[in-house]
Amino acid sequence: MNVHFIAIGGSAMHNLAIALKRKGYNVSGSDDEIFEPSRSRLEREGILPAKIGWDENNIHSQLDAVILGMHARADNPELLKAKELGLKLFSYPEYLYEQSKHKKRIVVGGSHGKTTITSMILHVTNQLGINIDYMVGAQLEGYDCMVKLSDNAPMMLLEGDEYLSSPIDRRPKFHLYHPDVAILSGIAWDHINVFPTFENYVEQFDVFCSLVNDCLVYNQEDEEVKKLGEKYASRITTIPYPTPVYKVNQKGTLLSFEGKEYQLQIFGQHNMQNLMGAMYVGIQMGIAAHDFLTAIESFTGAGKRLQKIRETDSFVMFKDFAHSPSKLKATTKAVKDQYPDRTVVACMELHTFSSLKKEFLPHYKDAMKAADEAVVYFNHEVVQHKKLEPITEQQVFEGFNGGVKVMTKTEDVLQFIRGKDWNNKVLLLMSSGNFDGIDYDLLAEEITKS
Structure with missing residues (x-):
């Protein structure tokens, strides 16, 4: 070929x-x-x-x-x-379907949690020696390629992005996979340059659900997702999942399920939800719940999703991909719940088209409220480069409902971080970029040496 x-x-x-x-x-x-x-x-x-x-x-x-x-x-x-x-012309998702059309396709959809759920399932199949093809949307530790295609794997696991397929195909990518089994983790308005209203955005997930062949696993605690799960219950098998019973401990999380306990290295309510969804998808793949949860005990997280950069006896530093309001809330709350006796300092970067759009800023109301101190960074030049209407520091401050320090220069963020005593504190850096040039590893080394 x-x-x-x-x-x-x-x-x-x-x-x-x-x-x-x-x-x-x-x-x-x-x-x-x-x-x-x-x-x-x-x-x-x-x-x-x-x-x-x-x-x-x-x-x-x-x-x-x-x-x-x-x-x-x-x-x-x-x-x-x-x-x-x-x-023969194909978009990226069209060709993935072409390669998997004779396999059982499992597609992970949702505004947030996609990479984590996909990574969880991939971790378990690796642990259990199950042969599957896959496509993951982020670089994961231990992999030199995030797509695997073969002739002998009976299943393919696909992270289902709702963004457009190609310059000449304006359909969302996940509309082209036609899943046999799908999961929907949550819906929170994103990509507003493509989906100008929330209703238009939700419609894309409705279409996605209509294309599922056999089974839809869905987060029953997300209002919009629950509506869709109930809507399609008469046509396909639908499996709702809640947040499980769990306790925070020093190692991470102690999860209780069907009378058994599992010591997990990951933490946060959103990750526990993601795990339940992944487990129910695993059951549809022929993996028993106990086997799935036992295998996931060694899972340390997906790349850039609450990824631990440095830890000492009195300091922890994380980086996370979070940038949308729902992701910021979930990630910041997870860290504070895990370290209730430490000061949590959260810094986030407004980097995407949606996040830098003036009309979208009010959606960030109280998004970092769980942090003890919060910094929001954006770059005026990036706003200009994206050909967006200029935004001001005051507009960003008001969008977050106050309680944050707004900065527009990388050096100001670094000066803020370097000027703190990091004893008994947690530093959480959240961005789909890198604050226009911050080297997280070097910064962590500098902090822990001082």
Whole structure:
């Protein structure tokens, strides 16, 4: 099979390209910019483009498929050539479906918790020696590629993103997977540049549920998710899940389920919910609940999801991907519940399109209320780069309902952190970026040495 990637350098695209190369396909690709770590990974596999830029000569009649990434534009010369030749064009999710259409597909959907739930299921299948294909939306520790494709795995686990599929396919990615088993963890308005109203956003999850073939596992404690679960109960098997009974302890969490206790290394109410959802999905995959929970005892968390950077006797530092209001609330509360006798200092970065939009800021009301001290950082240049209406420090302060320090320079955030006595404290850094240049590991080393 000869497959060409237009925009091969994307975080998702390069993983798929590597997976296909390892499957024995002839893979080529192009892009107008390729950053690390994509660049090094593609180079190691021998599929890094020889030159940067688009070239219609890359497209020829011997190609069996052309996969189009979100980074490419609709007028891309390679795309136009592929159309002219009548080649088979796929978006990233379309090609994943093509590779898994004869397998049992398990799709993880929701505004939050997707990567964690997917990681939990993947951890358990690894522990139990169950052969599955997969696609995870984030880089996980211990993996050099987040897509696995094979001819012999009977199931494929897919993280189901609700964002658009490609420049010429405006459908959400998770509409294209047609799951046999699906899970819906929660719905909280996001991607407002694509889904301008909350109702429009919820509709995408409604469509997703309508495409499930056999079973929908859903979080019964999320109001919008519960409505959808009940709506589809007459058509498919639906399995609601609640937060389980658990206790916080020094090691993490002691979970009680069906008369047995399990010592977990993860913590937080949202993670306990995620675990229950993952477990019920596991049951649909043929994994007994006890076996699932026993295997998950060694799970330390998904990458950048409450990831512990440094710990001493009197100090802990975490980084987390949280950036939306619901994620901030859940993550900040989880840390405070785990360390009730310590001062929790939470710093977050407004980085995404939605978070930097003036109209969206009121959704952050009290999102970091659980923290003892809170800092919100944003960069005026990023707002300008995203071609958004300027926002002020006061607007951000009011959006969070006060109680936060608003900063617009990385150095101010660093100065704030460096100026504190970190004895008996927890530092939580939350962002889908890195505060425009903070090296978390170096910062942790600096704090613990001082």
